[in-house]
Amino acid sequence: MYNFKEQILEDLKLIQNTYGENDRNVLKDEYAFNYWILSRIYDIDEEIAYSLITEYNDKNIDCYVHFEESKELFIIQNKYYDEKTHLDRKEVADFLTTPLTHLKNNSYTRNKELQKIFTNAYNDDEYKIWFHFFMTNDNTSESIELLIKDFNLKITESGCATIRANMHYLSDIETIYYGQAFKEKQNFTYILNTVNKGTILQILPEEYQLEGMSKAFYIMTPISQIFQMYKEAKQKSYPLFEENIREYLGKNSVNNGIINTLKNSKDRNNFFYYNNGITVICESANKDTSNTLKLLKPQVVNGCQTVNTIYEVLSDFKAEDLNKEFKYSYVMVKVLVFNKEMEIEKPNFYRDIVKYTNRQNAINENAFGARLDLFYNLQGEFLRRGFLLEVKPGDKIKFKEKYNTKIAISELLLQANKLSSSINLELKTFQDIYVPLEKLLQVYIAIMLDGYYAYSKKNLILKNTSDIYKNYSTKINENLTIENMIRLILIYKRAEIQRSGSEDKRTPIPYYLIGFMGYFIKDKTKLNKVILNLFSNNKLFDEFYDYLTKLTNLYKKKYPAEYNFMIKKQIDIHLLEQQIETLDTISTNHNLNNFIKELRFTENIT
Numbered sequence: 001m002y003n004f005k006e007q008i009l010e011d012l013k014l015i016q017n018t019y020g021e022n023d024r025n026v027l028k029d030e031y032a033f034n035y036w037i038l039s040r041i042y043d044i045d046e047e048i049a050y051s052l053i054t055e056y057n058d059k060n061i062d063c064y065v066h067f068e069e070s071k072e073l074f075i076i077q078n079k080y081y082d083e084k085t086h087l088d089r090k091e092v093a094d095f096l097t098t099p100l101t102h103l104k105n106n107s108y109t110r111n112k113e114l115q116k117i118f119t120n121a122y123n124d125d126e127y128k129i130w131f132h133f134f135m136t137n138d139n140t141s142e143s144i145e146l147l148i149k150d151f152n153l154k155i156t157e158s159g160c161a162t163i164r165a166n167m168h169y170l171s172d173i174e175t176i177y178y179g180q181a182f183k184e185k186q187n188f189t190y191i192l193n194t195v196n197k198g199t200i201l202q203i204l205p206e207e208y209q210l211e212g213m214s215k216a217f218y219i220m221t222p223i224s225q226i227f228q229m230y231k232e233a234k235q236k237s238y239p240l241f242e243e244n245i246r247e248y249l250g251k252n253s254v255n256n257g258i259i260n261t262l263k264n265s266k267d268r269n270n271f272f273y274y275n276n277g278i279t280v281i282c283e284s285a286n287k288d289t290s291n292t293l294k295l296l297k298p299q300v301v302n303g304c305q306t307v308n309t310i311y312e313v314l315s316d317f318k319a320e321d322l323n324k325e326f327k328y329s330y331v332m333v334k335v336l337v338f339n340k341e342m343e344i345e346k347p348n349f350y351r352d353i354v355k356y357t358n359r360q361n362a363i364n365e366n367a368f369g370a371r372l373d374l375f376y377n378l379q380g381e382f383l384r385r386g387f388l389l390e391v392k393p394g395d396k397i398k399f400k401e402k403y404n405t406k407i408a409i410s411e412l413l414l415q416a417n418k419l420s421s422s423i424n425l426e427l428k429t430f431q432d433i434y435v436p437l438e439k440l441l442q443v444y445i446a447i448m449l450d451g452y453y454a455y456s457k458k459n460l461i462l463k464n465t466s467d468i469y470k471n472y473s474t475k476i477n478e479n480l481t482i483e484n485m486i487r488l489i490l491i492y493k494r495a496e497i498q499r500s501g502s503e504d505k506r507t508p509i510p511y512y513l514i515g516f517m518g519y520f521i522k523d524k525t526k527l528n529k530v531i532l533n534l535f536s537n538n539k540l541f542d543e544f545y546d547y548l549t550k551l552t553n554l555y556k557k558k559y560p561a562e563y564n565f566m567i568k569k570q571i572d573i574h575l576l577e578q579q580i581e582t583l584d585t586i587s588t589n590h591n592l593n594n595f596i597k598e599l600r601f602t603e604n605i606t
């Protein structure tokens with residue numbers, strides 16, 4: 001495992017290249033770290049990050065974040081330290097007392113907006129005000145931890161916000177970076193209406209002796225209600241389909257059938273009989289009146305295509321015509337209450353709901369593996385570097401809809417080519433920067449194990465019960481920085497281009513080429529340094545790449561069985577060593593020979 005500080009440094013360079021011209025302070029790592037904390041840890045748009053930095057060199061507050069909807073205010077101090085520096089307890093004590101005193105007294109002058117926000121928040125007992133301290137090493141201190149605990153034990157004044165503090169060391173920051181960042185919690189509520197009380201069926205588990213199950217409702221509701229729910233969710237930027245694995249799959253035959261039914265004034269009233277309905281999970285569901293059901297944080301887990309298509313068609317009608325045109329068009333909605341308690345008691349319940357409610361369109365088990373927060377966060381970091389990482393099956397369609405012109409994709413290509421130019425690879429199209437998660441993990445498996453595993457274990461890479469998934473797929477971030485993941489993909493893409501242009505359309509074998517590269521790097525903790533060194537030296541990269549190409553071709557040629565049989569069998573190490581010896585014997589490139597020798601004894605790489 002590499003030191004996570006390397007990933008932070010990589011991100012800081014990206015921030016500095018993007019914003020350094022407009023804000024010269026960003027060129028200093030310790031200042032750019034404020035941008036990094038705001039964008040990576042609190043999910044703040046980098047474009048507005050500068051406005052949340054209170055003042056450079058402010059010893060008490062470096063920046064702040066206000067989540068108005070979820071009533072949270074974060075007051076932040078960052079320490080960009082090297083591995084040896086220890087934090088002074090007095091600095092933490094000052095951070096927990098001095099700014100708080102000024103803010104309470106309405107005398108904080110460094111940032112008037114923060115003072116205004118604090119005053120309103122402090123006088124609201126529903127608010128939580130956090131003092132977050134971040135430092136870039138793991139030099140923990142028992143005295144500081146006790147200081148934080150004592151601060152948090154203080155009783156909150158009556159009628160005031162709750163105030164708490166947290167200390168985040170480097171390992172904590174890494175967990176947040178690849179897991180759950182501090183994002184604003186959206187409390188979206190919608191009230192579903194129906195015609196009369198007879199069209200809401202309430203299922204109370206205790207009455208049916210369904211021990212440990214969730215409360216459920218079946219409601220026959222006008223499709224205009226579904227249209228309005230999605231419309232309001234979009235207006236509030238609430239992710240109505242966040243938990244849906246399948247998502248909207250575009251205008252396939254199913255959707256076209258729904259469209260035609262809804263457009264037909266004579267047929268649309270049959271919609272209830274034609275459609276399988278919609279399944280919604282939510283944190284709570286309560287009958288406001290006999291014919292209304294109030295949903296808190298609804299999520300569509302089945303029927304995503306139905307909801308999208310209803311929205312698409314009804315958007316074409318004038319608002320005043322909707323009730324008239326679709327007055328007798330209904331859809332069945334199944335509502336399941338799935339709160340945090342249920343998630344703890346039945347951790348697989350959500351997965352089974354999605355699996356069985358989508359049984360008419362089988363969902364690959366891999367889709368569940370791809371829900372891990374790690375992969376969603378990788379998707380965001382890939383995008384910052386100009387690459388589109390497909391995590392969910394519907395991502396590619398969304399990407400194509402968003403980047404459907406040369407102008408729309410040009411900025412991404414400009415960013416992506418900054419990495420690919422190191423190996424003389426020009427990226428020109430959507431497909432060049434599109435990366436399926438499964439492909440990324442196959443390439444990673446190839447360098448960690450070998451090409452055979454990349455081919456033969458593909459079906460296990462995203463299956464969340466497999467050892468490959470647990471030991472490799474979910475730990476890719478422990479061995480590679482984001483840019484080195486992309487660099488590996490670029491090597492694969494270069495090999496693919498060469499393979500498709502070769503006479504036999506099979507050589508070099510991309511996964512074998514990367515697998516053989518991994519074979520030379522015995523100490524996998526040095527992967528980052530080796531890949532970075534190669535991409536920093538064009539000549540050396542080309543020479544080593546050509547060497548690996550020859551090695552894969554020679555291995556294929558000498559293998560006693562034909563190609564399709566070969567890639568289904570484990571690598572013959574004895575045969576591989578023979579071909580390495582053959583190439584070493586005829587090679588006259590001393591620099592390359594020394595580099596390969598160094599790779600095979602990677603403890604020499606610093």
